[in-house]
Amino acid sequence: MTPLSAYLLVGALVFAIGLAAALTRRNAILVLIGIELMLNAANLNLIAFWRFGPNPEALIGMMFAIFSIAVAAAEAAVGLGLVIAIYRHYNTTDLDQLNRMKG
Amino acid sequence: MSPVFYLLAAITIAGGLAAVLLKKLVHCALAAAAAFAGLALLFLSLDAQFAGFVQFLVYLGAVAILIVFAILLTRNAEEQDGGLFSRTWFAGLVVAAAVFAVIGWAVLRSGSVLPNQLAVPTATVRDIGVALMGRYVLPLEIVALLLTAATIGAVIVAMHEKEGEQ
Amino acid sequence: MAQNLDQIFVLLTGWMVSYLPEWLRPYGVAVLGVVGVLAVYVTLFALTTWFERKGLGRMQNRYGPNRCGPFGLFQPVADGIKALTKEDLVPRSADQVVHFLAPLVLLIVICMGLAILPVGRNMVLVDMDAGLLFFFALGASTELSVFMAGWSSRNKFSLLGAMRAIAQMISYEVPLLLSAISAVMIAGTLSLPKIVEAQAGFSGILPHWYVFTPWGFAGAVIFGIAAKAETNRCPFDLPEGESELVAGYFTEYSGFKFAIFFIAEYLGMFSISSVSVTLFFGGWGAPLSFLTFIPSWIWFFAKVLTIIFVFIWVRATLPRLRQDQLMNFAWKFLLPLSLINLGVTALWRFMGDGWQRWIVCAAIVIVSYIVLGLWGMRRQHVAPRKYSYAD
The missing domain is CATH 1.20.5 (Single alpha-helices involved in coiled-coils or other helix-helix interfaces)
Known part of the structure; x- marks a missing residue:
């Protein structure tokens, strides 16, 4: 197993864990944590490909990772703002109870 | 692979699993923070110093704090009846396992075509x-x-x- | 001779390591360096607690500690023995694991920050290319351990103190980073030893420190204020305001764990003072050109202790702020001022070497300071206070 495939496997595992969190947990905040874990796993892949791939001096993978971290931060802020707004409205963050389209 | 890699991978995966499985929301958030820190250290082990520190700064300094603030602001959401997992948890688990199986299979099969440049980039x-x-x-x-x-x-x-x- | 005295610790390390076999030498250098830095900073911590109590006593017209040893010099030792022998109480309803981990995480993170400080010529443990970013990344990680301490105690005072501390640290991190960036812009590097090198040299007898430029002066003042808020020192000690919150987020800690919080607070103060010395006060450089014969590490620690003295002086002089004043000061005064200062720095960088840039930059800094200050202190319509719980 080459180093790159080891890092890719870790990335895949973290991605799967994040996906499981997003799909199985009932709390909306946990779903957001799962999405963050998935984004992070993608970043790990980008950095790993930058490190072991050809042409690292072009910094492409690194730049992708840095921009994706910035986007993930924006996503977390908006997502948690939405969770708080929903909580104010329905007084719950349980996704199984948030199944009405009408407020 | 060096023992450092295995240690960091273990921290990351254990943190991620704990974030999914633990009962209290704050524990989940702290476990997720451990996973973020493990990922930042993995970035450092890949010689990506800047990206690793940015990961530390953004995820531990901002995202983790945002998450715990959100948890405290939605306080009585902690007392949920009917378990931690949604009604369709089994389907979700199957989907996640299938995704991991497919990606892992692809990674393991493509070992020979993956680039493997070992010189440390600056x-x-x-x-x-x-x-x-x-x-x-x-x-x-x-x-x-x-x-x-x-x-x-x-x-x-x-x-x-x-x-x-x- | 002066050369040897300047490099005495480097030479000493080399001499001690030369007894080791070849393959062990890098590890030997690392271990000696870590032990040396930790020993110096912990000694400094013990001395500073004595110095602070003595200084506060002098400023408040009393004696301060005077029972243990000459001038009460052994007071830190007595305090240490007391902290070690006290019972370690953990509340029964506390979250045991998190409660145990919080002080450890805090201490580890703070101690890691000491590794990048250039304490003298050729005397830095790790010369990282992104050293300053490393320091701020660690500073961001301390917030999480503060939250862990406050939340796990299951105590409303702890939780309130932790929330206040986090809100304050996040708010003041913005001006802290922005004012540090102005020094980085001129030096063109994030590595702390290189920032010190960029400030080396003298014109006449005066050094080229950044604090002697208009933007550098403003940056140093903003950095100092934000550093005081980051380390939760008076007048920004709301997170542990003892008249309001008992002791803030470490109310429920006792014995040695309390001592760890205490040490971490002081080590954090030292590391942030060291960074401000490095960024704006020329690091280990001598203040006047004919004083260069004094070893560089003496200058470094003299400057750090001077800044610590200013911290203590301010603590003895100013009353504690109110929470809304704290937030308004950070977001409405320090943040715009540090943004303007960033612009002034860019202007300074591109205006060439003439005398005009002094006048232009100084004018912008002073005018923005006055305008923002007047705007912040303008007469506001104060409505009668409303207590939502009493309605």
């Missing part, structure tokens, strides 16, 4: 700065715009609704 902060201000200046500006919009949007979404005021 990415000084100066190189990154030059790249950000030169080739990537347009994405940088767009990200700045996105962050501003996201901040304002998050504040407006989370603001108190006016109807309740006396």
Whole structure:
């Protein structure tokens, strides 16, 4: 197993864990944590490909990772703002109870 | 692979699993923070110093704090009846396992075509700065715009609704 | 001779390591360096607690500690023995694991920050290319351990103190980073030893420190204020305001764990003072050109202790702020001022070497300071206070 495939496997595992969190947990905040874990796993892949791939001096993978971290931060802020707004409205963050389209 | 890699991978995966499985929300958030820290250390082990420190700064300094604040602001959401997992947890688990199986199979099968350049690349902060201000200046500006919009949007979404005021 | 005295610790390390076999030498250098830095900073911590109590006593017209040893010099030792022998109480309802981990995480993170400080010529443990970013990344990680301490105690005072501390640290991190960036812009590097090198040299007898430029002066003042808020020192000690919150987020800690919080607070103060010395006060450089014969590490620690003295002086002089004043000061005064200062720095960088840039930059800094200050202190319409719980 080459180093790159080891890092890719870790990335895949973290991605799967994040996906499981997003799909199985009932709390909306946990779903957001799962999405963050998935984004992070993608970043790990980008950095790993930058490190072991050809042409690292072009910094492409690194730049992708840095921009994706910035986007993930924006996503977390908006997502948690939405969770708080929903909580104010329905007084719950349980996704199984948030199944009405009408407020 | 070095023992350092295995240690960091174990921290990351254990943190991620704990974030999914633990009962208390704050514990989940702290476990997720451990996973973020493990990922940042994995970045450092890949010689990506700048990206690793940025990961530390953004995820442990901002995202983890945001998550715990959100948990405390939605306080009595902790007392949920009917378990931690949704009704369709089994389907979700199957989907996640299937995704992992497919990606893992693809990674393991493509071992021979993956690049394997072992020379340590040098990415000084100066190189990154030059790249950000030169080739990537347009994405940088767009990200700045996105962050501003996201901040304002998050504040407006989370603001108190006016109807309740006396 | 002066050369040897300047490099005495480097030479000493080399001499001690030369007895080791070849393959062990890098590890030997690392271990000696870590032990040396930790020993110096912990000794400094013990001395500073004595110095602070003595200084506060002098400023408040009393004696301060005077029972243990000459001038009460052994007071830190007595305190240490007391902290070690006290019972370690953990509340029964506390979250045991998180409660145990919080002080450890805090201490580890703070001690890691000491590794990048250039304490003298050729005397830095790790010369990282992104050293300053490393320091701020660690500073961001301390917030999480503060939250862990406050939340796990199951005590409303702890939780309130932790929330206050986090809100304050996040707010003041912004001006802290922005004012540090102005020094980085001129030096063109994030590595702390290189920032010190960029400030080396003298014109006449005066050094080229950044604090002697208009933007550098403003940056140093903003950095100092934000550093005081980051380390939760008076007048920004709301997170542990003892008249309001008992002791803030470490109310429920006792014995040695309390001592760890205490040590971490002081080590954090030292590391942030060291960074401000490095960024704006020329690091280990001598203040006047004919004083260069004094070893560099003496200058470094003299400057750090001077800044610590200013911290203590301010603590003895100013009353504690109110929470809304704290937030308004950070967001409405320090943040715009540090943004303007960033612009002034860019102007300074591109205006060439003439005398005009002094006048232009100084004018912008002073005018923005006055305008922002007047705007912040303008007469506001104060509505009668409304207590939502009493309605």
